[in-house]
Amino acid sequence: MLFVLPLVVLIGVFMVFPLLNAFYYSLVDFNGINPTPPWVGLDNFTEILQDDKVYAALKNNVIWIIIGTIAPLVLGLVMALMVWNARHGSAFYRTVFFLPFILPQVAIGVVWGWIYEPSRGWLNRVLDLVGLESITTGWLGNPDTALYAVLATAIWATVGFVFVIFLSALRGVDLDLVAASMLDGANPWQRVRYVVLPQIMPVFLMVTTITLLGGFKVFDIVLVMTGGGPAGATEVLGTYSYKSAFQLNRISYGTALALVITALAIPFAVWLNRIQRRLALEGGNV
Amino acid sequence: MTEETAPESAMKYQRAKLDARGRTKASARHTVLISISLLMLFPFLLTISTTFKTAEDVKGNPFGFFSSFSFENLRTAWTVGGFSDYLWSSVLLSVPSTVLVVVCATLGGYAFARLPFPGRPVCFYVVIVGLLVPFFAYMIPLYFQLRSMQLLDSLVGINLVLAATQVSFGTFFMRAFFADLPTELEQAARIDGASEWQIFRQVMLPLATSGIGALTVYAFLQNWNEFLVPLLYMPSGEHRPLTTGLYLFLGGRTVDIGPLAAGTLITILPVVLLFLVLQRQVTQGLVSGAIKG
Numbered sequence: 001m002l003f004v005l006p007l008v009v010l011i012g013v014f015m016v017f018p019l020l021n022a023f024y025y026s027l028v029d030f031n032g033i034n035p036t037p038p039w040v041g042l043d044n045f046t047e048i049l050q051d052d053k054v055y056a057a058l059k060n061n062v063i064w065i066i067i068g069t070i071a072p073l074v075l076g077l078v079m080a081l082m083v084w085n086a087r088h089g090s091a092f093y094r095t096v097f098f099l100p101f102i103l104p105q106v107a108i109g110v111v112w113g114w115i116y117e118p119s120r121g122w123l124n125r126v127l128d129l130v131g132l133e134s135i136t137t138g139w140l141g142n143p144d145t146a147l148y149a150v151l152a153t154a155i156w157a158t159v160g161f162v163f164v165i166f167l168s169a170l171r172g173v174d175l176d177l178v179a180a181s182m183l184d185g186a187n188p189w190q191r192v193r194y195v196v197l198p199q200i201m202p203v204f205l206m207v208t209t210i211t212l213l214g215g216f217k218v219f220d221i222v223l224v225m226t227g228g229g230p231a232g233a234t235e236v237l238g239t240y241s242y243k244s245a246f247q248l249n250r251i252s253y254g255t256a257l258a259l260v261i262t263a264l265a266i267p268f269a270v271w272l273n274r275i276q277r278r279l280a281l282e283g284g285n286v
Numbered sequence: 287m288t289e290e291t292a293p294e295s296a297m298k299y300q301r302a303k304l305d306a307r308g309r310t311k312a313s314a315r316h317t318v319l320i321s322i323s324l325l326m327l328f329p330f331l332l333t334i335s336t337t338f339k340t341a342e343d344v345k346g347n348p349f350g351f352f353s354s355f356s357f358e359n360l361r362t363a364w365t366v367g368g369f370s371d372y373l374w375s376s377v378l379l380s381v382p383s384t385v386l387v388v389v390c391a392t393l394g395g396y397a398f399a400r401l402p403f404p405g406r407p408v409c410f411y412v413v414i415v416g417l418l419v420p421f422f423a424y425m426i427p428l429y430f431q432l433r434s435m436q437l438l439d440s441l442v443g444i445n446l447v448l449a450a451t452q453v454s455f456g457t458f459f460m461r462a463f464f465a466d467l468p469t470e471l472e473q474a475a476r477i478d479g480a481s482e483w484q485i486f487r488q489v490m491l492p493l494a495t496s497g498i499g500a501l502t503v504y505a506f507l508q509n510w511n512e513f514l515v516p517l518l519y520m521p522s523g524e525h526r527p528l529t530t531g532l533y534l535f536l537g538g539r540t541v542d543i544g545p546l547a548a549g550t551l552i553t554i555l556p557v558v559l560l561f562l563v564l565q566r567q568v569t570q571g572l573v574s575g576a577i578k579g
Contacts, residue, residue, distance in 0.1 A: 004394045007394035019427075093319055106533050265420070
């Protein structure tokens with residue numbers, strides 16, 4: 001009993017208690033100062049449903065979820081297949097590809113900010129060099145490109161993580177089946193699609209859910225790179241909730257929004273949990 | 287980990303099947319993979335290159351590669367930029383919180399795996415809540431809670447918060463680890479009349495060192511990289527760690543690129559070195575940490 005006491009106290013005081021408070025906050029109108037905030041019932045939630053900025057932010061989250069899930073999955077899988085087939089250098093590639101994933105998001109944001117700089121940044125310099133001056137722009141300052149520029153940075157940071165998981169899953173693939181399919185004359189695409197992919201499907205689903213969940217929670221990298229701008233072009237639910245609470249002193253509104261984000265993510269979290277259990281039953285390890 | 291088995295057997299059948307054509311394909315493959323590696327390393331090279339430029343060179347050509355050499359930027363970041371203080375704060379915020387996570391998670395994980403005690407289901411339920419609820423959901427009320435507890439801007443308070451966000455995962459991790467250990471030793475010790483504490487301390491703990499090591503590395507990395515917790519709960523800027531210090535510095539991006547690069551290097555160097563030295567633990571920890579959902 002004493003063994004779990006510190007743990008339960010820690011979680012109770014700094015997680016469960018504020019979480020219960022969050023439900024209370026979302027039902028009153030607290031501005032950070034008033035000691036007895038007035039009860040407003042579900043007003044905060046109905047306001048969220050009518051707030052255009054919420055829908056704009058939600059749209060950005062949806063874009064983030066779609067591209068930020070598909071791109072790392074496809075790139076990570078292709079990279080893993082290439083290294084899996086390679087005779088040498090797998091240790092080197094694992095190190096280099098995973099490296100960005102360990103960095104603090106702030107540092108990533110700083111350096112990619114330089115790469116995207118309009119006049120001296122390397123992206124525009126390279127585009128100039130290959131004759132694509134026409135598409136150079138201030139990547140983070142242009143509302144049309146800012147979200148995708150931040151997203152590309154996030155993909156750069158997560159693809160190595162996806163790669164490492166796929167590579168370890170590929171080690172469990174039955175090579176006799178692969179060899180048999182080659183004898184049967186399957187081309188490389190068919191081999192991946194019908195022989196390799198079905199064998200790593202649980203892991204594939206699990207990685208999908210992880211990146212998907214990340215799309216709801218995206219915050220740090222957006223705040224650091226664009227702060228939600230220009231003109232709200234990169235605003236996501238996370239940054240909007242944060243700004244409502246800590247910049248506009250709409251504590252209750254921000255809290256209600258944070259709860260909505262959590263509620264949106266829960267079905268996917270449950271799904272992830274189920275996949276993991278199925279994986280554990282099958283004895284697959286990652 | 288049996289790293290090379292799959293590539294090796296893949297290699298064998300490839301060798302049988304393919305000859306010259308295979309070699310061209312392999313070199314094409316490495317060309318692509320090395321290009322990706324360069325893309326992955328590019329931001330690191332850019333940071334190093336800009337850090338070691340002279341102030342003069344940064345003004346004219348901040349992103350040109352290795353066109354001059356000096357320690358000016360590092361010196362400026364370290365002294366005027368306050369990165370020596372940030373570094374120290376980062377240590378003060380990540381070491382105690384990591385110790386706290388590891389101690390609580392090891393004790394708790396052991397109890398949940400090996401000791402049936404009254405109230406265990408309830409306590410376990412609390413841990414599950416901690417595992418499922420994202421920090422996001424309760425971060426705003428926690429600010430006001432810390433304010434009324436006088437724990438804003440306090441090293442003690444932030445360490446406790448950081449530990450609380452990690453400890454559920456840590457407990458799960460250690461529970462799985464202890465559950466896999468053989469029961470014979472424990473039973474032998476019990477027959478010899480050892481107390482529960484002696485069994486834990488002298489029999490189980492020494493067997494769990496590799497799990498504890500992986501958890502330590504993971505928790506330290508997370509605490510070192512944490513951005514939102516110090517951003518929200520250290521508003522005065524006292525004890526500001528590297529991550530939020532760097533964010534603050536970013537305000538003057540166009541003016542101070544040199545020291546900013548140096549600050550970035552100071553921020554990432556400890557985690558990069560940790561990764562290069564303990565690559566297996568870091569990868570294993572981060573992968574299982576992300577899978578927690």
